[in-house]
Amino acid sequence: MTAARARFVVFGSGLVLAAAAAASAQASAPVCDGFPQTPGQIGGVHFRASPLRHDVVFPKLAGTRLTLEGLVLTTSCTPVRHARLDFWQADAHGHYDDTGFRLRSHQFTDAQGRYRLETIVPGPYPGRTPHMHVKVRAPAQPTLTTELYFPGASYNSRDPYFDRRLLVRLGEVKKRFVARFDFVLQIR
Numbered sequence: 001m002t003a004a005r006a007r008f009v010v011f012g013s014g015l016v017l018a019a020a021a022a023a024s025a026q027a028s029a030p031v032c033d034g035f036p037q038t039p040g041q042i043g044g045v046h047f048r049a050s051p052l053r054h055d056v057v058f059p060k061l062a063g064t065r066l067t068l069e070g071l072v073l074t075t076s077c078t079p080v081r082h083a084r085l086d087f088w089q090a091d092a093h094g095h096y097d098d099t100g101f102r103l104r105s106h107q108f109t110d111a112q113g114r115y116r117l118e119t120i121v122p123g124p125y126p127g128r129t130p131h132m133h134v135k136v137r138a139p140a141q142p143t144l145t146t147e148l149y150f151p152g153a154s155y156n157s158r159d160p161y162f163d164r165r166l167l168v169r170l171g172e173v174k175k176r177f178v179a180r181f182d183f184v185l186q187i188r
């Protein structure tokens with residue numbers, strides 16, 4: 001990201017998110033040689049079963065629109081087809097829906113190992129910087145439970161769980177953020 005192309009978005013919470021121009025996200029390709037395994041993280045207390053869907057946005061949902069996309073790969077850089085991904089997150093105000101299915105979904109990677117979720121940027125909540133919760137499971141493999149973080153979020157440095165290896169690559173296209181993250185699984 002170059003400073004000249006960065007754009008800063010200030011949310012009501014005071015969160016400042018710096019986004020690179022869209023090209024940086026779209027041009028990103030997996031780096032396969034020696035690609036490290038995606039580290040696990042806590043799952044928290046808010047996980048529950050979710051509907052199969054690629055889009056959790058509904059008309060009156062507040063928040064900055066976000067497309068999260070990428071690949072599921074093995075450590076030898078082979079795309080994993082039909083890997084299951086479960087996503088759950090807080091809304092823009094930092095609240096989870098623990099009784100319904102708002103901002104909860106699961107999906108499966110396509111034949112090229114790709115996934116894509118239409119959602120919003122999650123808000124921070126006490127003690128936690130904005131993050132997406134994810135479970136990733138290749139067929140007949142153990143589940144990886146982890147979280148994704150956003151570059152430039154001002155609370156990152158104060159969150160004890162923050163891990164920069166789990167930062168998405170962030171771009172912006174037509175007032176929506178596009179985040180890229182490739183999950184890398186150790187296949188046994």
Ligand code: FE
Nearest residue numbers: 044128131133
């Ligand atoms: Fe959380």
